[in-house]
Each structure stands twice: as C-alpha cells, then as structure tokens.
Amino acid sequence: MNLAFHGFADDGKARLPGSLHVNRRLSRWLAFHPDGTATIRPGKVELGQGILTTLAQIAAEELGLPLSSIRVAPTVTGESPDEAVTSGSLSVQECGMALRHACADARALFLSVAAQSSGVPREALRVEAGSFLGPDGVEVSSYAALSDRDLLDAEASPDVSPIPAGARRVAGTSAPRLDLPPKLRGEPRFLHDMRLPGMLHARMIRPPRPGARLVTVPDFALREGDFLAVVAASEAEATRMAERAARLARWEGGIAFPADWPRWLEDTPGERSTVAEQGEAQDGTQVLRRVFWRPFIAHASVGTCCAVALWEAGALRVWSHSQGPYNLRTDLAKALRLPPEAVVVEHREGAGCYGHNGADDVALDAALCARAHPGRPVRALWTRAEELAAAPLSPAMRVAVEVHRDGEGRIVSWRTEARGNGHSGRPGRAKDPALLSAPLLPGAAPMPVSINPPLAGGGGVQRNLVPLYRLPHVKAEMVRLTEMPIRASALRGLGALANVWAIESVMDELAEGDPVGFRLRHLDDPRAATVLREAVALSGFENRHALSEGEGMGIALARYKNTGAWCAVVAHIRAEERLRCLALHLACDMGEVINPDGALNQLEGGAIHGTSIALKEEARFDEECILSTSWDTYPVLRFSEVPRVAVKLIARPEEPPLGAGEPSVAPTIAAIANAVHQALGIRPTRLPFTPENLAKESD
Amino acid sequence: MGFTLNGRPAEHPGGVTLLEALRSDFALSGPRFGCGQEQCGACHVLLNGESVPSCALPVEAAEGREVTTVEGLTPHPLQAAFEAEQAGQCGFCLSGILVSAAALLRRNPGPDEAAIRAALEPHLCRCGVQNRILRAVRRAVA
Numbered sequence: 001m002n003l004a005f006h007g008f009a010d011d012g013k014a015r016l017p018g019s020l021h022v023n024r025r026l027s028r029w030l031a032f033h034p035d036g037t038a039t040i041r042p043g044k045v046e047l048g049q050g051i052l053t054t055l056a057q058i059a060a061e062e063l064g065l066p067l068s069s070i071r072v073a074p075t076v077t078g079e080s081p082d083e084a085v086t087s088g089s090l091s092v093q094e095c096g097m098a099l100r101h102a103c104a105d106a107r108a109l110f111l112s113v114a115a116q117s118s119g120v121p122r123e124a125l126r127v128e129a130g131s132f133l134g135p136d137g138v139e140v141s142s143y144a145a146l147s148d149r150d151l152l153d154a155e156a157s158p159d160v161s162p163i164p165a166g167a168r169r170v171a172g173t174s175a176p177r178l179d180l181p182p183k184l185r186g187e188p189r190f191l192h193d194m195r196l197p198g199m200l201h202a203r204m205i206r207p208p209r210p211g212a213r214l215v216t217v218p219d220f221a222l223r224e225g226d227f228l229a230v231v232a233a234s235e236a237e238a239t240r241m242a243e244r245a246a247r248l249a250r251w252e253g254g255i256a257f258p259a260d261w262p263r264w265l266e267d268t269p270g271e272r273s274t275v276a277e278q279g280e281a282q283d284g285t286q287v288l289r290r291v292f293w294r295p296f297i298a299h300a301s302v303g304t305c306c307a308v309a310l311w312e313a314g315a316l317r318v319w320s321h322s323q324g325p326y327n328l329r330t331d332l333a334k335a336l337r338l339p340p341e342a343v344v345v346e347h348r349e350g351a352g353c354y355g356h357n358g359a360d361d362v363a364l365d366a367a368l369c370a371r372a373h374p375g376r377p378v379r380a381l382w383t384r385a386e387e388l389a390a391a392p393l394s395p396a397m398r399v400a401v402e403v404h405r406d407g408e409g410r411i412v413s414w415r416t417e418a419r420g421n422g423h424s425g426r427p428g429r430a431k432d433p434a435l436l437s438a439p440l441l442p443g444a445a446p447m448p449v450s451i452n453p454p455l456a457g458g459g460g461v462q463r464n465l466v467p468l469y470r471l472p473h474v475k476a477e478m479v480r481l482t483e484m485p486i487r488a489s490a491l492r493g494l495g496a497l498a499n500v501w502a503i504e505s506v507m508d509e510l511a512e513g514d515p516v517g518f519r520l521r522h523l524d525d526p527r528a529a530t531v532l533r534e535a536v537a538l539s540g541f542e543n544r545h546a547l548s549e550g551e552g553m554g555i556a557l558a559r560y561k562n563t564g565a566w567c568a569v570v571a572h573i574r575a576e577e578r579l580r581c582l583a584l585h586l587a588c589d590m591g592e593v594i595n596p597d598g599a600l601n602q603l604e605g606g607a608i609h610g611t612s613i614a615l616k617e618e619a620r621f622d623e624e625c626i627l628s629t630s631w632d633t634y635p636v637l638r639f640s641e642v643p644r645v646a647v648k649l650i651a652r653p654e655e656p657p658l659g660a661g662e663p664s665v666a667p668t669i670a671a672i673a674n675a676v677h678q679a680l681g682i683r684p685t686r687l688p689f690t691p692e693n694l695a696k697e698s699d
Numbered sequence: 700m701g702f703t704l705n706g707r708p709a710e711h712p713g714g715v716t717l718l719e720a721l722r723s724d725f726a727l728s729g730p731r732f733g734c735g736q737e738q739c740g741a742c743h744v745l746l747n748g749e750s751v752p753s754c755a756l757p758v759e760a761a762e763g764r765e766v767t768t769v770e771g772l773t774p775h776p777l778q779a780a781f782e783a784e785q786a787g788q789c790g791f792c793l794s795g796i797l798v799s800a801a802a803l804l805r806r807n808p809g810p811d812e813a814a815i816r817a818a819l820e821p822h823l824c825r826c827g828v829q830n831r832i833l834r835a836v837r838r839a840v841a
Contacts, residue, residue: 048789186729608827
C-alpha cells in the first residue's frame with residue numbers, strides 16, 4: 001500500500017492500521033530470537049531521515065523490550081512487507097502504525113501462550129525487558145523462550161489494543177539515532193562502501209539529449225542499443241575509460257530542451273482537469289490576478305547514486321538505495337524481460353534522499369553491466385553531472401491565482417490553476433519501465449510521461465493548490481503537460497512548493513498590512529490558527545516594523561497536503577547584494593510525535609532546504625544540453641548562508657502522527673517571499689529570488 | 700611512493716587520486732566521493748594537519764607526508780559532541796566535516812562562530828543539519 005499514491009480503498013477486509021492492512025501476516029513484520037532480541041522488518045527504508053530509530057522505538061514500546069534489543073532488517077523483496085514507496089511524509093503513519101499494531105498483537109499472542117502454559121492468568125502477567133513476569137515477579141516465560149514456536153505465523157487481529165498514549169514511555173522521547181555513531185566514525189555503512197569479492201566497477205556514458213541515437217561506439221565499451229557503459233576492475237580505471245568513451249562516442253539527433261521554459265510551459269499541450277470546486281461561483285467588483293513561476297529543481301544529494309548488481313544463473317540480485325524496492329523490482333523485471341521472482345532488490349542506505357532521484361535508475365545501469373559479466377558483482381556509480389542532470393528533476397510550474405472581492409473587500413471567489421509536468425514518474429506504476437536507461441534498450445518503449453497522483457493520495461502538481469482558508473467559492477484546476485522533454489518526478493513537497501507560495505503571497509497582499517489578523521479571520525481550523533499564533537509569538541513578528549531598512553519579515557502557513565502536518569513559518573531576511581535569510585521561526589503540529597528531536601531535525605532540515613530553493617536553486621539548460629552539472633552551476637546553500645532555525649512543536653500525543661519530512665519546506669519559501677515585500681517593496685513571482693529574477697519584477 | 704596513513708607507513712604505486720587510493724587500495728570508507736571537483740567537501744582528509752579535498756589530488760602529492768582520515772581521528776571529542784547534538788541526518792557529509800572541524804580546533808582551540816562557519820564553508824550538507832553541526836563544534840570547544 002502507499003497512501004501517497006492510492007489513498008484508501010475499501011477491499012471488504014477488516015481495517016488494519018497502515019500497511020498492515022495489505023501485509024497481514026505478523027511474521028512478515030517481526031521475529032523473536034533465542035538471545036532475547038527481536039528483528040523488525042519494515043518495508044519503509046532509511047533515507048537519512050532517521051526512520052529506523054523511530055520504528056525501533058515504536059516496536060520497543062509495544063513489545064516491552066529495551067531499544068537496544070530491537071534489530072531492524074533492511075528491506076528485501078520477497079521477505080519484507082511490500083510498502084511501495086518511502087515518500088510523502090507517511091512512514092510513521094503507514095509503517096509505524098502497522099508495526100505498533102503488529103507488535104501489540106505479538107505481545108498479546110505470546111502472553112496468551114505464557115498464561116496457558118504457566119497457569120498464571122494473562123491479565124496477571126506483565127512484560128519487563130522481554131520477560132513475562134507473574135504477580136510474584138518471577139519469570140514464567142519470555143519472547144526468547146517462545147521464539148522457536150510459530151506464533152507469528154498468523155494474520156494480524158483487528159482487536160488489539162496498543163499501549164494508550166498516556167502510558168507510552170519510549171515513543172515520545174528523543175532516542176538518539178541508531179545509525180549516527182557508525183557514520184561519525186566513517187564506518188562502511190553506505191551502499192557506496194559495499195565491497196564484494198571480485199567486484200567490478202561500471203560508469204555510464206549518457207546521450208547528450210533525450211532521443212539521441214548512438215552512432216559511433218568505442219570498441220572497449222559495453223553497448224546495448226543506445227545504452228553505453230564501461231566496466232573495469234577498479235574505480236580509477238572505470239573513470240578513465242568513461243572519460244575516453246565519452247570523447248569517442250558520437251550521437252545523432254534527439255529532441256531540444258525547452259530553453260525558454262516559461263514560454264514552453266504556456267505553449268505545451270496538456271490535459272486540464274478540475275481539482276476542486278467548492279461553493280457558488282460569484283464575480284466580484286475587484287479582481288486581483290497574479291502568476292507565479294518556479295523553475296526545474298534538482299535533488300542535488302551530496303552523494304551520487306550507486307547500485308551493486310549480481311547476475312547469476314539467470315537471476316538478478318541488486319543492492320539499492322531506492323525508495324521503493326518492490327516497485328524497482330517490478331520495473332527491473334520488465335526492462336530485463338525477467339519474471340519478477342528472478343529479481344531480488346535489497347535496500348542499503350545511500351546519501352540523503354529528498355524524492356525520486358536516480359537511485360532506481362542506477363540499479364538498472366548496474367544490472368545491465370552485471371548481465372554482461374555473469375557471476376561478478378558490478379558496482380555502478382553516477383558522476384556529479386549525472387546526479388544533477390540525468391536524475392529526474394522536479395518540474396517547472398506556472399501557478400495562476402485570480403481573487404474576486406466585493407465592494408467591502410471581502411473575498412467572494414478564489415480561482416487558481418497549476419500547470420506543468422506531472423510530479424510522479426516513479427517506477428513500478430506504469431505499463432513500461434520508468435528507469436532512465438530502459439528506453440535506450442533495443443525495442444524498448446519510450447519513457448512514460450509523468451502523471452499526478454489523485455488528491456486523495458496527496459496529489460502532484462495540485463498538492464496544496466486548494467487554500468486551507470474559509471472562502472465562499474474556490475475553483476482549482478490543473479493542467480498536466482503531455483510532453484516531457486525533461487524527465488520530471490517527485491521532489492520533497494512536489495507541487496506544494498509553488499502552490500503554497502502562490503496562496504500565501506496573495507493572502508499577504510490581500511491582508512493589506514495585517515497578515516496575521518487577516519489569515520486568522522479566514523481560518524476555521526483551530527490547529528492552523530494555533531501554529532500561526534505560535535510562530536508569531538516565537539519570532540517577534542509583531543515587531544517587524546522596527547527592523548532596519550533593507551530587512552524584512554514574512555509569515556506563511558500551510559497544512560501539508562491539506563491532510564498532514566500544520567506548519568507556520570516566519571522568515572527574517574536582509575537584502576544585501578543578494579538576499580540573505582537570517583532567521584526562521586517555525587511552529588508545527590504533526591500530531592503524535594514519536595521522536596521529538598528527530599522531528600525537529602527533519603523540520604529544521606526542510607526549512608533550510610526551502611531557503612536554498614527560495615534563494616538559489618534552478619536547473620539551467622539551453623536547447624542542446626543541461627548546463628547545471630556541477631556545484632558551480634547548481635549552487636545550493638552553504639554554511640555561511642544558513643539561517644538560524646528555531647522550531648516549536650505543538651505536542652498532541654493523542655492525535656494520529658502526520659510526518660515531519662516535508663511540511664516545513666513550502667511555507668519557508670512563502671515566508672521568505674513575503675519578507676521580500678517588507679525588505680524591498682516587491683512581491684516576487686519568479687523563483688529563485690535572485691537579483692536577476694527580482695529585477696524582472698518591476699518590468 | 701610512501702606516506703603515513705593514520706599513523707602507519709603506507710606504500711602506493713601511484714597513478715590515481717588520493718581518494719581512489721584511500722577507498723580502493725586502503726579499504727577506508729570515511730572519505731567519500733561527492734563530486735570529484737573539490738566543490739562539496741565529502742572527501743576531505745588531513746594532509747600534514749591541513750584539511751584538503753582528496754578527490755582530485757594525485758596520491759603522489761601525499762609522498763612523505765601524513766594523511767589522516769576520519770578513521771584515524773577516532774575517537775575524537777568532536778564525535779561525542781556531534782552525537783550529543785544529534786548533528787546528522789544521512790551522514791554522508793560528516794566525515795569531511797569532522798576532518799575540517801578537527802583541523803580548525805587544532806590550529807584555533809577557541810574559534811568563534813564566524814571562524815567555525817568559515818572552516819566548514821567548503822562542505823555541503825544537503826539535509827540541512829548545519830545549525831546542529833555548528834552547535835556540536837561549539838560544544839566540543841566548550
């Protein structure tokens with residue numbers, strides 16, 4: 001299951017929490033061992049966000065085991081539950097709640113067996129550090145003692161009561177991250193560090209443009225159709241061979257990149273659909289029209305994508321930092337014309353992942369090279385240029401807002417349209433494989449054009465297009481482009497990055513100097529109002545008029561996906577040669593928080609990511625090629641530019657958890673935009689807010 | 700050619716970058732490949748106590764000198780400070796950052812915030828953990 005994509009479907013089965021509903025066998029999720037430890041098997045993966053620690057806390061709590069007794073197994077297809085994709089700030093909801101229920105169920109099952117065999121009534125037994133103790137404090141049994149019984153070979157029961165919120169002692173505390181100490185010692189922990197006997201090294205040579213055909217091939221290279229790679233015994237040799245092969249290879253044709261992308265966005269055909277229409281359409285006497293533009297944005301992870309593949313006896317094993325091991329397996333099988341059972345994908349950690357990057361793509365690269373060298377593991381690694389230009393980009397968007405007001409200035413109608421490529425081009429969902437090198441293979445289908453998940457599953461270009469404010473009439477439409485010269489897919493926040501900025505910029509303009517009061521007057525949602533007030537109190541926003549000339553504060557509010565966490569941000573900026581963000585103050589309500597410090601880390605990181613997008617980031621290209629292929633040409637925020645970030649979490653342990661990875665990114669961008677208005681007297685409509693783009697605002 | 704690697708003598712035939720030698724021939728995982736263009740800081744090591752990128756540096760440049768990677772620094776008070784501040788998310792950038800912070804503390808035991816930021820400027824952290832990292836270095840100073 002992946003709610004990020006599908007939303008809920010009624011399948012007639014008793015509803016179980018999260019992904020447990022579609023992976024109902026307890027043995028899929030956990031196992032006990034004679035040494036007293038337990039292994040949990042999440043189908044969600046570590047992307048740098050700290051999810052493994054959070055999931056271990058949930059399991060430790062429900063099982064009554066110390067955190068140090070919980071082992072977390074890497075996701076492996078065929079063994080771990082299929083939880084589709086780790087995305088959408090949904091891992092605690094889908095995996096955490098499944099594990100909470102499964103572990104509570106396991107505890108109940110084991111206690112029942114211990115009660116039967118000992119004669120002590122079940123309600124008189126308690127669990128302490130994995131031991132089942134009778135009323136006299138004497139151990140009658142334990143998970144370890146019963147670990148050889150097949151008690152978990154059962155379907156989860158809907159009638160299980162996890163520990164109530166008020167009695168939790170592990171969930172809700174800031175357990176230190178389990179993965180941090182080995183990473184601080186530089187120990188081999190990343191997929192990139194994997195060393196297998198006899199391992200070969202692969203590098204790829206990419207077509208300069210989509211659709212270009214390979215006409216001259218260096219004789220030392222590996223070719224399959226238009227897929228071109230080199231394989232060598234050492235990394236150094238592979239790198240040298242790849243540089244030579246790139247000089248010698250000749251390509252012809254291919255399609256042009258949309259160098260004038262704003263015009264391309266307007267002129268390219270697309271499918272129009274209504275996202276939402278609420279209330280009765282009414283024209284006002286005053287109409288405000290604004291159009292917002294955001295460019296293509298890169299993932300720009302500090303590490304480059306990597307995979308290791310082993311082809312043996314017609315079967316393939318791949319180690320990957322994919323967000324969706326099962327989905328990757330599906331598309332690898334299609335691209336390689338193998339039955340899915342012949343492919344095993346095993347997760348290993350990679351560098352930070354902020355959406356659909358090249359992790360899946362490089363797995364096919366490695367697999368193609370491994371097929372040419374059966375019996376030898378092949379490690380494929382992308383270059384910095386591939387990381388920035390060959391991975392999917394977050395697609396450019398145009399967002400138009402038209403607000404009608406009556407004679408007294410009251411909003412009567414909010415009409416909006418978001419236009420651009422779809423934000424979902426992930427593998428495992430389309431008829432044809434959505435992996436970079438798949439269309440290069442002989443007889444292969446072209447890359448599927450990206451789509452937008454339905455709003456119930458979070459949406460894509462339309463994510464957060466509908467304002468959270470009380471408005472008499474809203475009409476929201478989207479246009480999904482049906483041509484895709486630049487491969488587009490999901491990056492942290494998806495369409496929300498532009499949509500929240502558009503809404504909050506227009507609300508700020510309509511507020512006419514009372515941005516907090518105006519927003520509050522249009523809010524019915526008390527949790528939204530609370531985060532707004534808290535951000536104001538934390539930041540000193542009400543004293544913004546005392547700032548020096550050239551400085552400004554701006555505020556913005558969003559509820560991520562309109563169903564996730566609430567986040568309000570106040571940005572404090574100063575206009576120097578370029579804009580500098582000095583400080584960010586955030587208030588966030590994400591329901592139950594399993595690991596408060598982990599949540600803060602995610603929210604802080606999201607705010608800094610948003611600052612980087614707001615001030616610096618834009619993929620650059622001409623008609624011939626993508627130009628932003630290095631940190632020089634795709635700059636991101638550096639230490640000297642990072643604002644101070646303070647976050648207040650609103651504690652709501654009784655409420656469902658809502659996820660921390662993405663909610664702070666979009667409102668940070670919007671708050672910076674609104675701060676620009678105080679600092680410079682203009683409302684930016686083009687991201688990023690560079691001197692060049694700001695200069696266009698007065699045109 | 701020879702050099703000292705994490706306190707021990709090391710021999711290498713040459714012909715590759717220092718990073719390739721460290722990762723492939725000396726089986727170290729601390730120094731990481733991020734860009735190969737000396738622009739991200741993931742591959743930093745100490746060369747005679749100075750923090751330098753190793754991804755484009757020929758291994759021959761280390762001849763007769765002392766090379767220290769994060770493995771050679773372990774255990775270091777900075778690591779405890781980073782753990783105390785939970786200064787990491789994916790962790791890919793941390794080896795290089797620790798190496799630069801250690802070099803800073805060696806030449807300036809009491810750096811102010813501006814000096815810490817300046818020393819870490821070559822390093823990218825895409826997860827946005829910079830404020831925690833700054834706090835961790837300050838904690839190690841204290």
